[in-house]
Amino acid sequence: MSNRSNAELLPVKEGLVTGAGKDDVTLLGSKCLACKEVSIGTNPVCLNCGSDQIESIKLSSEGELWTYTVVRHKPPGEYLGPDPFQPFGLGLVELAEGVRIMAPLEGETDAFRIGDKLQLKPWILHAADGKAYRAFRFARKSS
Amino acid sequence: MADSDIVILGTGIHPFGRFDKTPEEIGAYAAKQALEDAGVAWSDIQTAYLSRMYLPATSGARILRRLGGTDIPIVDIEAACASGGAALRQAVIAIRSGEVDTALVLGVEKMPRGFMDPSMIYSPWQVKMGMSMNPAYWSMRAMRHMHEFGTTDEQIARVAYKNHKNSVHNPNAMYRKEFSMEDILNSRLVCDPIRLLEVCAANDGAAALVVTTAKRAKELGGRPVTIAACVHTIARYSADFRCPADSMSATIANVGPTALTAQKAYEQAGMAPADISCFEVQDTDAFCEIEIYEELGLCAPGEGGPFVEGGHADIDGRSPVNMSGGLISKGEPVGASHVAQVVELVSQVRGDSGARQVAGAKAAMGHVLGAGGNCAVTILKV
Numbered sequence: 001m002s003n004r005s006n007a008e009l010l011p012v013k014e015g016l017v018t019g020a021g022k023d024d025v026t027l028l029g030s031k032c033l034a035c036k037e038v039s040i041g042t043n044p045v046c047l048n049c050g051s052d053q054i055e056s057i058k059l060s061s062e063g064e065l066w067t068y069t070v071v072r073h074k075p076p077g078e079y080l081g082p083d084p085f086q087p088f089g090l091g092l093v094e095l096a097e098g099v100r101i102m103a104p105l106e107g108e109t110d111a112f113r114i115g116d117k118l119q120l121k122p123w124i125l126h127a128a129d130g131k132a133y134r135a136f137r138f139a140r141k142s143s
Numbered sequence: 144m145a146d147s148d149i150v151i152l153g154t155g156i157h158p159f160g161r162f163d164k165t166p167e168e169i170g171a172y173a174a175k176q177a178l179e180d181a182g183v184a185w186s187d188i189q190t191a192y193l194s195r196m197y198l199p200a201t202s203g204a205r206i207l208r209r210l211g212g213t214d215i216p217i218v219d220i221e222a223a224c225a226s227g228g229a230a231l232r233q234a235v236i237a238i239r240s241g242e243v244d245t246a247l248v249l250g251v252e253k254m255p256r257g258f259m260d261p262s263m264i265y266s267p268w269q270v271k272m273g274m275s276m277n278p279a280y281w282s283m284r285a286m287r288h289m290h291e292f293g294t295t296d297e298q299i300a301r302v303a304y305k306n307h308k309n310s311v312h313n314p315n316a317m318y319r320k321e322f323s324m325e326d327i328l329n330s331r332l333v334c335d336p337i338r339l340l341e342v343c344a345a346n347d348g349a350a351a352l353v354v355t356t357a358k359r360a361k362e363l364g365g366r367p368v369t370i371a372a373c374v375h376t377i378a379r380y381s382a383d384f385r386c387p388a389d390s391m392s393a394t395i396a397n398v399g400p401t402a403l404t405a406q407k408a409y410e411q412a413g414m415a416p417a418d419i420s421c422f423e424v425q426d427t428d429a430f431c432e433i434e435i436y437e438e439l440g441l442c443a444p445g446e447g448g449p450f451v452e453g454g455h456a457d458i459d460g461r462s463p464v465n466m467s468g469g470l471i472s473k474g475e476p477v478g479a480s481h482v483a484q485v486v487e488l489v490s491q492v493r494g495d496s497g498a499r500q501v502a503g504a505k506a507a508m509g510h511v512l513g514a515g516g517n518c519a520v521t522i523l524k525v
Contacts, residue, residue, distance in 0.1 A: 013268035040390045048380045048395060066393075067290070069282035070335040077261035077270040090279050090334075092384070098394040102274055114290045125271055135272050 012125065012135040015042030025122035025136050027059040029097060038097040059101070061120040063093040063138065066100050070109045080125035080133070093118055093138050106139040117141045148357040149238050150367035151523070153181025154486040159348035159473045160317040161256070166198050166349075170251040171209035173351040177247070181353035182365045185210050188353070189243035191217040194230035194250040195478035196263075206249060223264075224425060225375055225511045226250070227350075227481025228519020232373045234354045245355040250482030254345040264387045264514045277514075278342055278428060280386045282334035285430035289336065291445065294433060296336055298448035300327040302429035303341040303471055305457055310468025312498035315483070317346055317474040341429035346474035350482035352489075368489045371412035371506070371522040376404045378516025386514050400518035401438035401510065408508070408520040409440075416440040419522065420504035421491055422462065423484035425512045426469040432456075435510060436464070458501060466491065466499045477513070484509035485521055492525045 011017040019025040031038045032046035033053040040059065045052050068091030081088065081104070089105030089112050105112060106121055118138040125133040144150070155176025157169040170193075178185060193203030203217035222229035227250045234246040261275035269275050288294045304324050310316040322340055330340040360367035378385070378400035381392035398406075409415060416439060424439070426432040433447035441462045442450040450456065456464040467473060467487045470480065488507035490496045496504075506524040511517075 012271055013266070016268070037392065037395065039392075048392070067283045067287035069279050069286060069337075070332070071273060071276060071279055072332050072334060073276075075261070075270070075273045075276045075279075076258040077265070077275050078267075079273045079275075080271045081273050088273065090274065090283070092283060092391065094393050098392065099390055100393050101390045102388070104273055114286065123272075127271075133268075133271060135268075 009124065009132050009134040012133040013041065016040060017134050017136060019122060019134050022124055023122055025120060025134060026061070027101070027120065027136065029057050029059045029099065031055045031057050038099045040099055040101050057097070059097055060095045063095045063118050065112060065114055065116040065118055066092045066094045067114060068105060068112050080127055091138070104137045106137040111140065144357045144367065144369055146356070146358040148369045149235050150355060150357050150360050150369050151352050151485065151489055152355050152360050152363065152365050152367050153177040153179070153183065153353035154489045155180060155351040156315050156483055156486045157349040158315045159346055159476055159483070162347050166202055166251050166253050167206050167209050169347065169349040170206035170249055173349040174206070174210055174247060174249060177351035177353050182363055183245065183353055187245050188215060188247045189245055190215055190237055191247040191249065192230040192233045193217055193219045194226040194248070194482055195219055195252055196221050196223060196226055197252055197254050197477065202251070203249070206251060222375060222519070223515050223517040224475070224477055224480060224513025225517035225519035226478045228373065228511055228521060229375045231352065231482070231485065231521060232375050235370060235373050238354060238356060244359050245353065248352040248354060248482060249349070250479035251349040252476030252478040253347045254476060256345065259345060266387070269387060269389060274389070276334065277386050278334045278337055280384065281428040281431055282337045284384060284434065285336055288430065288434065292448065294448035296328060297324065298452050299336065299341060299429045299433065300324055301451045302426065302432045303327045305451065306426060306465050306469035306471045309458060309466055309499055310472030313468050313472070316468045316472045317344070318472045337428050337430060341471065343427050343470035343475045346476050348474065348476035348479040348483060350479050350486050352482060352485060366493055368492055368523050368525055371414065371524045372408035373521045374404050374408045374411060375519040376400060376407070378518065379403065383516050385516060399438055400516050401435055401512055404518040404520045405439050405510070408522050412522040414506065414522060419506050419508045421466060421501040422464045422508045422510065423467060423487055424464055424510040426465055426471050427475065429471065432464065432469070439510065458499060463501045466496065466501060481509055481511040481519055481521070484511070485523065488523050492523055
């Protein structure tokens with residue numbers, strides 16, 4: 001497994017995820033200077049008003065669970081989560097910037113409740129072709 | 144009926160299910176039935192549209208070859224689950240333009256079993272992270288609705304109970320079995336809180352409509368049904384959390400696509416929710432139907448749970464919904480779905496629906512909603 005940990009980490013989505021080292025992750029967003037709307041990722045135009053006056057911002061690493069579900073079957077396609085499959089929480093996490101981002105939830109699936117305070121966590125995904133990706137999850141903040 | 148009205152003169156349907164038949168076979172089957180019902184010859188059709196999502200290029204042309212030699216145009220149309228509404232709308236526009244007076248609208252689909260191929264709509268990173276399951280989106284909406292309005296598992300199951308019960312009387316449905324509330328609530332969870340007996344399945348099916356002017360219908364005779372409205376929209380910015388969205392705004396909440404499309408359709412038809420006798424709507428999952436009651440204006444926001452629990456959406460209720468059994472029982476061959484809803488609704492307003500007939504149905508609405516925020520609403524009347 002050592003070759004795996006040394007693999008270069010690619011952002012799971014260019015312009016959305018960045019970080020230094022395998023224990024770090026930051027989410028990037030776009031703030032429209034015209035209508036002030038914030039969207040996730042690095043976008044050339046505002047998804048609300050279409051303006052190209054965009055400022056790149058870092059998004060909060062903490063948020064609140066707005067809604068969630070538990071995925072009980074392996075998702076279709078090239079899912080890179082645990083193998084064998086384990087049911088996992090999936091939620092919309094509201095960030096202070098005024099955007100709700102969809103993200104897998106780390107931890108016991110029965111424990112989640114709407115309104116939970118969450119913390120962003122790095123999540124490294126390994127593909128069958130040897131590539132490794134820097135992805136992200138949210139976990140409940142320890143009280 | 145005014146001479147300028149656009150009408151459906153004939154309908155056809157191939158049962159929904161899984162068949163060892165080609166799209167050409169089931170498409171031509173539905174088309175022939177529609178021509179026969181309309182009492183028009185194949186040579187009377189001047190233009191055609193095919194609603195489909197999963198079929199390959201030139202599928203429309205291939206289906207038409209099965210009906211006999213022709214040189215009329217056919218365009219294959221895709222708007223996810225709303226494809227049928229988009230195709231019917233094109234026929235209405237073509238006839239209204241005066242270029243043609245009679246058109247054929249086909250909805251045909253053949254889909255693999257199980258979850259839909261995620262690469263059709265999702266980005267690779269969503270697939271890698273496990274966010275490419277359509278039911279997960281429906282479930283997250285359900286969880287939020289339960290949190291905000293106190294909607295219960297039993298109320299969600301009541302939708303599935305009603306639709307499975309109605310399906311027993313629909314020979315074109317894939318599943319025609321009644322289930323008890325207990326059966327439904329004990330079926331396994333797909334994505335919490337949505338259970339197996341509360342979701343629809345992808346399958347095969349075909350439906351067809353002959354569309355013409357009221358003037359032409361009078362010449363031909365038959366039993367025309369007026370298209371009072373046919374509207375297709377895509378959801379406004381952050382109006383809807385539906386696949387393949389990866390986020391939504393916490394500051395802007397635009398009117399949802401169902402409410403928006405219905406509002407335009409009510410306006411086009413000059414009708415209000417109380418004027419509509421019955422509805423066929425997008426119950427991809429049982430919860431979805433609860434939200435649709437609210438957005439179509441059948442009840443107040445947040446009241447969808449008590450509405451179904453009170454029997455108001457039953458065939459003998461105030462606003463019957465999914466008399467056909469809905470997508471939960473019929474399955475959802477995406478391209479055929481809305482066209483088949485219209486087939487059902489034509490049958491309802493003609494009074495031909497037998498054991499699933501809504502007494503005295505005079506006006507009916509079909510609604511579909513899916514990926515990309517695509518939504519379509521058609522209103523029919525006699």
